[in-house]
Amino acid sequence: MIWQCGTHQFECPGKERRRPEMRPVVMGILNVTPDSFSDGGRLNGAQEAVDAALRLLEEGADIIDIGGESTRPGAAGVSTEEELRRTIPVIERLRAARPDAPISIDTRKAEVAREALRAGACIVNDVNGLRDPKMPELLAETGAGCVIMHMLGEPGTMQREPRYDDVVGEILDFLLQRAKVAMDAGVAQDRIAIDPGIGFGKTLEHNLELIRRADVFAESGYPLLIGASRKSFIGMALGLEVDQRLEATLAANVAALLRGASIFRVHDVAAARRALDMAALLISSTE
Numbered sequence: 001m002i003w004q005c006g007t008h009q010f011e012c013p014g015k016e017r018r019r020p021e022m023r024p025v026v027m028g029i030l031n032v033t034p035d036s037f038s039d040g041g042r043l044n045g046a047q048e049a050v051d052a053a054l055r056l057l058e059e060g061a062d063i064i065d066i067g068g069e070s071t072r073p074g075a076a077g078v079s080t081e082e083e084l085r086r087t088i089p090v091i092e093r094l095r096a097a098r099p100d101a102p103i104s105i106d107t108r109k110a111e112v113a114r115e116a117l118r119a120g121a122c123i124v125n126d127v128n129g130l131r132d133p134k135m136p137e138l139l140a141e142t143g144a145g146c147v148i149m150h151m152l153g154e155p156g157t158m159q160r161e162p163r164y165d166d167v168v169g170e171i172l173d174f175l176l177q178r179a180k181v182a183m184d185a186g187v188a189q190d191r192i193a194i195d196p197g198i199g200f201g202k203t204l205e206h207n208l209e210l211i212r213r214a215d216v217f218a219e220s221g222y223p224l225l226i227g228a229s230r231k232s233f234i235g236m237a238l239g240l241e242v243d244q245r246l247e248a249t250l251a252a253n254v255a256a257l258l259r260g261a262s263i264f265r266v267h268d269v270a271a272a273r274r275a276l277d278m279a280a281l282l283i284s285s286t287e
């Protein structure tokens, strides 16, 4: 299946088997926030952020995901004005420097998404599953690609005893229902990717189960995105600090790839590119 975002197209396996020419899609994270959990406050000013994005592209990122609001557990929200102030100048400059580079905006707010698309983004990465009532309409009107992610509740409270009777089934139902809302508003099916939202209102066991059962999400036919990079479930599973989680992140991504995931949201692009490309070659050559 093709995931189409503006003039960009990514071929993702969906229900089919991965063919050698289907390269895993690497989404490089560019947080322009003072408080993100692993890289907050690292970038000062739009130019520094653009330089960092250019490095990620050089390292093999297929998409640059720009976020102006931290959604780590317990994070407070930021105003629309502040999110716009952080992200729009970076998108404009990056678009000018690299007119060909796919840019996604990581936001829950339709107003931020609208300005970001105007400034040159072509994908909306919505960790809130298009719950802003204006989001589906905006996506339909602009033809942007979107990532629909599952989050239980709000970042402020989501890690307070999250509970599911059937974590995989409930999250898949939610994602399919939100994809239907998008399509009812006029969004084309080939613009939609889904994401179970690793770490967003989930215990360690829930996160492990979501990656173990990634095939269930991939079989829905929508390209599946996994965002495991440096997350705290790795810390809990192996007793590692944030700066020690690279190898386990690679392992989680490769495990998800083997079960049909196609898009990988990562901080460490060069390493992810190598690990995923090698694993993809091995899958297609053994099937």
Ligand code: HH2
Pocket: 029, 031, 033, 035, 036, 037, 038, 067, 069, 070, 071, 072, 106, 125, 126, 127, 147, 149, 195, 197, 198, 225, 226, 227, 228, 265
């Ligand atoms: N995770 C984060 C942010 N956005 N988007 C998608 N689609 N999937 C994810 O798993 C995901 C996401 C959180 O990670 P990060 O951006 O590194 O941290 P913070 O939210 O603190 O900025």
